[in-house]
Amino acid sequence: MKSATLSGIILGTLAIFGAFLWEGGTIAALFMLPAMLIVFGGTFAAGLAGTNWEIFRKIPQLVYIAFFPKKYNAEEIIDQIFHFAIISRKEGILALENKLKEALHPQLSKFLEVCIDGADPDTLQQIAELEISNITERHNNNINLFVKMGGYSPTMGIIGTVMGLISTLAAAGSDPNNLIHSIASAFIATMWGIFMANLVWLPIADKLRFIHNQEMTLIQLILSGIQALQIGEIPSVIQARLVSSLPIAEQKRILYGKEINYSAPKPTDEVKEDIPSFIQKDDLMK
DSSP states (O other), rough: OOHHHHHHHHHHHHHHHHHHHTTOOHHHHHHOOHHHHIIIHHHHHHHHHHHHHHHHHHHHHHHHHHSOOOOOOOOHHHHHHHHHHHHHHHHOOOGGGGGGGOOOSSHHHHHHHHHHOOOOHHHHHHHHHHHHHHHHHHHHHHHHHHHHHHHHHHHHHHHOOOHHHHHHHHHHTSSSHHHHHHHHHHTTTHHHHHHHHHIIIIHHHHHHHHHHHHHHHEEEEEEEHHHHHHOOOOHHHHHHHEEEEEEHHHHHHHHHHSSOOSSSSSOSOOOOOOOOOSHHHHHHHH
């Protein structure tokens, strides 16, 4: 499974550390446990202090979602709504009760169930708005955790650097070589703080926000389709309306790649006349 976020982080890591090694640095110089403890420990501690445990403990899960988000095929969902509309128009909306488990998206199943239970369009709209509002609030809380950690991390790096410089200056008067080495080591904490903020925490926050926006767009598309199905619109009209949310190239492929039946059948090119059975075709040529 391809992950643009994971690929970007790996590529950035290779570029930064590769350039450091190219200039003559060593890997051992970068991995200093005291500096890393200050940056990572301080960032996680500040993140926990600024939120609650229920959100904080989901960090591994949220990182996995950012790397490998669950993908839904909008075209397949539109096609399923189209077929559901055909069933509803022929057999009534109650006939869709057996199709709920086949829904390709959780919100499609939920909104459809609300309609089957007899809710009117206004009630469906209110339920959908409440659902979207709760999802948005929950997602924003998750995103803000990574945004805050992206702000805490460089600060923790500076704290680590200041503490290193304090220790270095306290040992002033000793061997100059050791003093220079200690000064260089003190800046490792700043490097890790800036690195984690700009290449890990903030990109993950941006990816989660991108996933949220995609999910909201898809939910709005599903809601529009279910609302049209609920009031009994023509299935092909529902399909054409939902497809309009896709890029124009995909619209052409879907709509013009197959025959669409609208409210009235398309006229045929040839006009056929009824010929009585007792008249032979040869007689018509005489």
